[in-house]
Amino acid sequence: MLQGQRLVISHPFPLTCHTFKPSHSLPHFSLKILGKPKPFHLPLASHKSDQAHRYKPQTTTQDDGIPTADVKIIAKFKTRHNYIRVLQVSRKADHPFAGSRLLLLDSPGNIHSISFLFKSLTNTYFDVFATLPPILPPGPVGILGFGAGSAARLMLELYPELRIHGWELDPSVVAVGREYFGLEKLEKQYPDRLYIYIGNALKASIRNGFAGILVDLFSKGSLIPELQDPTTWQKLRKSLRKGGRIMVNVGGSCVEAEDGRRNGKMVMEETLKAMHRVFGDELFILNLGNRKDEDSSIALTGKLAVSDLDAWKKALPRSLKGYVDMWSAYQG
Template sequence: MLMFLFRGASMCMKRHRCPYPFVLMSSPYNKSSLRCHLPLRAINQKESEETEQMPLTALQIRPFTPFPIQISHHTYRTIIKLSSKTLSKPLQIKSKSQETHHDFTPQTRTQEDGIPIEDVKIIAKFKSRHNYIRVLEISRKADHPFAGSRLLLLDAPGNIHSISFLFKSLTNTYFDVFAALPPIIPPGPIAILGFGAGSAARLLLELYPGVVVHGWELDSSVIDVGREYFGLKKLEKQYPDRLFIYVGNALSAKVKDGFSGILVDLFCKGSLIPELQDPNTWEKLRKSLRKGGRIMVNVGGSCVEAEDKRRDGKVVMEDTLKAMHQVFGDRLFVLNLGNRKDDSSLALTGKLPDLDAWKKVLPRSLSCYVDMWRPLSL
């Protein structure tokens, strides 16, 4: 038996988790669960009373119809591990010889279910200066929610850092949660720290005609892969005045007059980067925001599997939230992407907006996330 296991870099997908590590395995699987942890984006803290009362119609959204897809988890005995960023726990791919009577039980498949190995194609695999990069293509015929998609895997754990589908824009991952940010921030540019192959940027540009995106990615090879396999080159040509990509340290990102919003999805070797556990980092990002701006962050969780076993996903997430709390105080909210405490989470800064007004300006497929935000409890 031969199977693949995916873990996503900043995505834990049960209900909407995305980055997951990718692992190649050759043993029977258990009916346990897969997790993926999602990236979170950061934004400003201090908002004036005026901006807090601002209407949520500053930006318009073109409605989409897709609904969130649930992602489950399965554990396998790993034989060979392939690295990538962090989505959640591995997503499994199995050969026909691995099928059991469970596979023939009539039921709706979820992202927790294994993908037949014959439906998975590796179209690129190489090592860059910063990453072990793999691009996978899932057959459109696969009986799986990821059918017809391409996945970008980074780092040794094999986490998924980007995902794109041929015939739809929404990804059913935490990238869609990021796409709900523009209506609750003032007009102005949005920064994506941890650009990947451009999954979040694509949604923002297509959903919000007025949004300008500035993305930072440390690894130029990741940008090259995005242009070659994820349609990033076409996106740049389509939005030459709205999409700007920079190769370099994302924590040095800045533009004149500041950002209206910041999306933070920064992972390295399968873990949130250490700088995010430092309050000084969040103070610096807060100062790079415009008045009324916000930060949304993929903070991961227990589902994140780092190369360094000492970097426990839950501990790193908690330390990151504590560091953010020192800067943003009670204006900090958390969204858990699954039904369990150890699922991946996102964080949002600023005063919680009027939820009903927020939902009204979002397509139904995104409005489901609005009621999932909860005040941070330490």
């Protein structure tokens, strides 16, 4: 029980980071506790906290706290690959995540999927992922690190002709997606446009190649080591058809790993350097962090001229156009 303390959700989406863990710092997706450190035990149900000590901000952002009374854990178990938790944030919470359902993986509690009952946009990096299809050649998109399907859901709704092939290593993550995040309904709704595979995402392939690939591959709270190897990016580039692109969640300093030696910012920089060796000047970066000490970024491959940006904007719904202006060339 966390009487008189506040939980903070931050994140590596367009608005900072997200993890679930006690800490004095604002942590990739994070639910953290500010105040005197105590052992952290997620409640099995909501608990009332002392009203005199409840946090009542004037204006809330994703960096502001969510009282424990407004967060309920509805599933929690361990698998061979993950420590899985599903949390529900009350619709009454004074927070941008009010009414959302969150999928947390690994011990630090990085958030890997988010969904809202009455809206599709998430105000997270999944929205950035959803901007990719308009700048791709015709063909299917691969999602490496499918999670509970947050990116897939949004793209299927926005682009009626799009076909998605998603890979997820842990079958339990997909099962949780089907039970708690509406993935089963999504599969029935789009039987000829959504295909999900259980297995190593780095071995993903389809006939004639992908038009685009989304990479969101984390393990134990860190980008997987293979992404710091240029050989991995060479193989992924070969799996693209002509004109294809790759968009990557490369994390940043706000991502918290189980191994303290896997510093989020350092791993991000090593990943970008590996990508740069393969893609050269055709590598761009979009920073999502709100704070200098808590950066979180998305990378994009392929040429990006001014004329491309204008056409890209015109092809996107108004709610997503702003992301186009946030890209800049990777400087190394």
